[in-house]
Amino acid sequence: MLLRSSLIKVNYDTPSTLNFWENFEILWKKRNFATELTNPINAMEMDMNRIVENFKIDGAIKSIKPLGEGFINDTYLVTTEGASPDYILQRKNKSIFPDVPSMMDNIARVTAHIRERVRAQGGDPDREAMTVVPTTEGQLCYKDGEGEYWAVTVFIDNTIAYDKADTPEIAFKGGQGIGRFQSMLSDFNKPLTETIKGFHNIRYRFGQWDRAVTDNPVSRCQNLGQEISWIETRREEMIDFWKLVERGEIPARVTHNDTKINNILFDKNGDVLCVIDLDTVMTSTSLNDFGDAIRSYANTGLEDDKNTENVTISMEMFEAFADGYLSERASQLTPIELKWLAFSALYITYEQVLRFLMDYIQGDTYYKIKYSDHNLVRTHAQMALYEDMERKLPQMNQIIQELTKKYL
Ligand code: GN1
Ligand code: MG
Numbered sequence: 001m002l003l004r005s006s007l008i009k010v011n012y013d014t015p016s017t018l019n020f021w022e023n024f025e026i027l028w029k030k031r032n033f034a035t036e037l038t039n040p041i042n043a044m045e046m047d048m049n050r051i052v053e054n055f056k057i058d059g060a061i062k063s064i065k066p067l068g069e070g071f072i073n074d075t076y077l078v079t080t081e082g083a084s085p086d087y088i089l090q091r092k093n094k095s096i097f098p099d100v101p102s103m104m105d106n107i108a109r110v111t112a113h114i115r116e117r118v119r120a121q122g123g124d125p126d127r128e129a130m131t132v133v134p135t136t137e138g139q140l141c142y143k144d145g146e147g148e149y150w151a152v153t154v155f156i157d158n159t160i161a162y163d164k165a166d167t168p169e170i171a172f173k174g175g176q177g178i179g180r181f182q183s184m185l186s187d188f189n190k191p192l193t194e195t196i197k198g199f200h201n202i203r204y205r206f207g208q209w210d211r212a213v214t215d216n217p218v219s220r221c222q223n224l225g226q227e228i229s230w231i232e233t234r235r236e237e238m239i240d241f242w243k244l245v246e247r248g249e250i251p252a253r254v255t256h257n258d259t260k261i262n263n264i265l266f267d268k269n270g271d272v273l274c275v276i277d278l279d280t281v282m283t284s285t286s287l288n289d290f291g292d293a294i295r296s297y298a299n300t301g302l303e304d305d306k307n308t309e310n311v312t313i314s315m316e317m318f319e320a321f322a323d324g325y326l327s328e329r330a331s332q333l334t335p336i337e338l339k340w341l342a343f344s345a346l347y348i349t350y351e352q353v354l355r356f357l358m359d360y361i362q363g364d365t366y367y368k369i370k371y372s373d374h375n376l377v378r379t380h381a382q383m384a385l386y387e388d389m390e391r392k393l394p395q396m397n398q399i400i401q402e403l404t405k406k407y408l
Pocket of ligand 1 (some may be wrong): 069071072256257260263
């Protein structure tokens with residue numbers, strides 16, 4: 001049983017009508033519970049140990065600690081004794097991913113494909129690809145007694161993950177990394193499960209949006225007139241772009257779909273080693289990976305900046321990321337993909353505004369939040385980013401045209 005549930009289930013009332021043994025049992029539970037409270041990490045580690053024991057890992061477990069700031073899953077670093085590798089343990093969020101085993105199957109097949117490509121190019125597949133660790137039963141994830149799904153991958157050590165691009169070199173390398181990731185998967189032609197329905201499909205998102213605004217479940221829409229009309233003003237433009245995808249004019253490809261900067265591991269020399277967080281790897285458009293990366297690489301502020309004046313799109317970072325990306329991808333993209341590449345940054349940023357705002361309207365059920373109006377702060381920061389992109393779109397298109405000439 002996990003600490004989470006013992007916190008909920010332990011009952012400390014000691015009504016005087018209980019007999020000695022009933023009282024004794026309650027006191028005993030209280031004592032154990034107190035130990036858990038004074039030493040929560042140990043209690044957590046004990047529970048986690050029991051989870052990790054179900055996986056085929058090498059070496060004895062030394063420690064298990066929470067890691068990172070993902071908005072969706074719970075992530076832990078599992079260190080081991082001696083020369084054995086360390087591991088990443090994740091509790092996958094089953095309310096967001098309705099079919100975790102199929103999602104893990106996507107990840108295992110895609111990473112196996114990447115390993116082959118890396119090996120063929122003379123690279124190190126253990127560092128340049130994620131490795132999924134199966135359970136002792138040979139499954140790709142473990143379902144615990146409470147119905148929670150857990151998965152383990154090998155931890156790649158001596159790497160750096162950034163929250164923002166500090167230099168154009170980092171942005172250039174990041175672009176190269178995403179470009180290479182897409183190139184390595186360009187001949188992956190087996191079907192992948194759609195892990196989250198309509199993930200970057202704005203028509204589908206509008207369906208969810210319309211229901212959220214109509215239902216208004218926590219009565220927040222009353223104060224969101226401006227934000228809601230901001231969404232509506234741009235609805236048609238977004239649908240027009242999406243029609244190109246629906247008609248197949250922008251082709252479907254295997255893509256990552258969550259390319260924010262901290263989902264890429266760099267090595268100590270500043271080169272990209274590996275793209276991580278493959279939960280949403282599925283068929284989409286290449287443009288979404290480009291656009292989603294720009295949303296973080298080229299933002300001069302934070303994704304949830306309270307001061308929206310900090311938030312602009314840096315043309316220097318945009319150009320550097322696009323340069324790296326096109327150095328790998330220009331020859332593989334169609335003219336129509338190249339034409340809409342810059343716009344994809346607006347598309348994904350708009351979608352992100354809609355998703356943060358929709359979560360706020362629904363009472364914060366999707367993204368982890370740190371304070372009560374966090375999703376609204378995120379919404380405003382992404383709106384500011386979008387508006388600056390809107391102003392600079394002609395310049396962004398110009399940069400893509402110049403870079404395309406350079407690589408074609
Ligand atoms: C989530 O999993 P994570 O934290 O890398 C989200 C992305 C959003 C992002 C916003 C499965 O990414 O789509 O763009 O937050 N992932 C999922 O920062 O919804
Ligand atoms: Mg993720």
